Amino acid sequence: MIDRKFEPLVKRQMVKYLGQLEDDDLIMFVVEHLKDHKAPQKLVEGLEPVCPSTYSFPCAFPLIAPCTQVLEEEAHEFVNSIWRQVIFESMAYGEGLLTERLMVD
Amino acid sequence: MRRVTQEEAADSESRGYEDREAENLRIESEKFLARQMEDMQALAEEQRKAGMLLDDGAPVKLNVLLNPAPTRAEPAAKDTKTAVFGQEEEEDEGIKKRKAPLVKLDFGPAEGEKAKERLEVIKQSVPHDKESLFKAKVRWDGLNDVRDSFRIDPASVHHLLSYRA
Numbered sequence: 001m002i003d004r005k006f007e008p009l010v011k012r013q014m015v016k017y018l019g020q021l022e023d024d025d026l027i028m029f030v031v032e033h034l035k036d037h038k039a040p041q042k043l044v045e046g047l048e049p050v051c052p053s054t055y056s057f058p059c060a061f062p063l064i065a066p067c068t069q070v071l072e073e074e075a076h077e078f079v080n081s082i083w084r085q086v087i088f089e090s091m092a093y094g095e096g097l098l099t100e101r102l103m104v105d
Numbered sequence: 106m107r108r109v110t111q112e113e114a115a116d117s118e119s120r121g122y123e124d125r126e127a128e129n130l131r132i133e134s135e136k137f138l139a140r141q142m143e144d145m146q147a148l149a150e151e152q153r154k155a156g157m158l159l160d161d162g163a164p165v166k167l168n169v170l171l172n173p174a175p176t177r178a179e180p181a182a183k184d185t186k187t188a189v190f191g192q193e194e195e196e197d198e199g200i201k202k203r204k205a206p207l208v209k210l211d212f213g214p215a216e217g218e219k220a221k222e223r224l225e226v227i228k229q230s231v232p233h234d235k236e237s238l239f240k241a242k243v244r245w246d247g248l249n250d251v252r253d254s255f256r257i258d259p260a261s262v263h264h265l266l267s268y269r270a
Binding site: 090 | 242
């Protein structure tokens with residue numbers, strides 16, 4: 001489900017909240033975070049240091065172009081949107097319901 | 106004096122007539138009830154043999170109640186009521202049994218609709234604020250599917266590909 005449903009969602013939300021970037025590394029970072037069952041707060045913290053010059057994560061040029069942070073608010077909004085889907089899937093699963101392609105937002 | 110005697114005689118005759126009438130009525134009523142019970146039992150038996158119990162007997166049962174039974178016939182009537190009541194319960198069971206498959210037929214689409222409605226309710230109940238959202242219980246077992254549980258470690262893939270060359 002994570003690959004099928006969450007990866008496209010991560011891509012969409014990344015464009016929406018973090019600008020026009022479709023960085024595979026960043027997408028993989030979020031997807032792997034979900035697959036490793038890590039806490040949402042860790043995802044917010046992990047998203048914050050993004051290199052502005054390349055939009056890659058982790059920063060490819062930490063010495064040349066020092067990493068800044070993705071605006072904290074945007075990182076929170078991004079993780080919130082992903083986590084709303086996580087909780088929706090969890091609640092539906094708890095009641096034995098199949099969500100199929102249904103998205104929370 | 107003569108008039109009193111005449112009156113007493115008339116009274117006595119009248120009481121005798123009343124008693125006879127009441128007795129006749131009681132006998133008639135008992136006979137009727139007995140016949141009705143027999144008929145109803147026969148009908149119930151017939152229906153049971155045919156594999157169905159219909160509530161066709163119900164209107165007949167009402168006749169018992171409407172019948173102006175004399176006071177003395179009351180115990181018999183009560184007995185009948187009890188017997189009829191028991192039968193009514195049986196009939197109710199029969200009705201329920203017949204209704205069960207109909208409910209089952211509607212079950213599929215209804216369940217689908219119900220699930221959709223329930224999912225909508227769940228959607229609305231997913232918290233928006235960070236605090237509650239991050240505290241909500243995650244069912245990771247519900248998020249992993251078969252493909253995820255058979256995920257191949259990238260190092261192994263690289264190892265396998267190196268054999269291909």
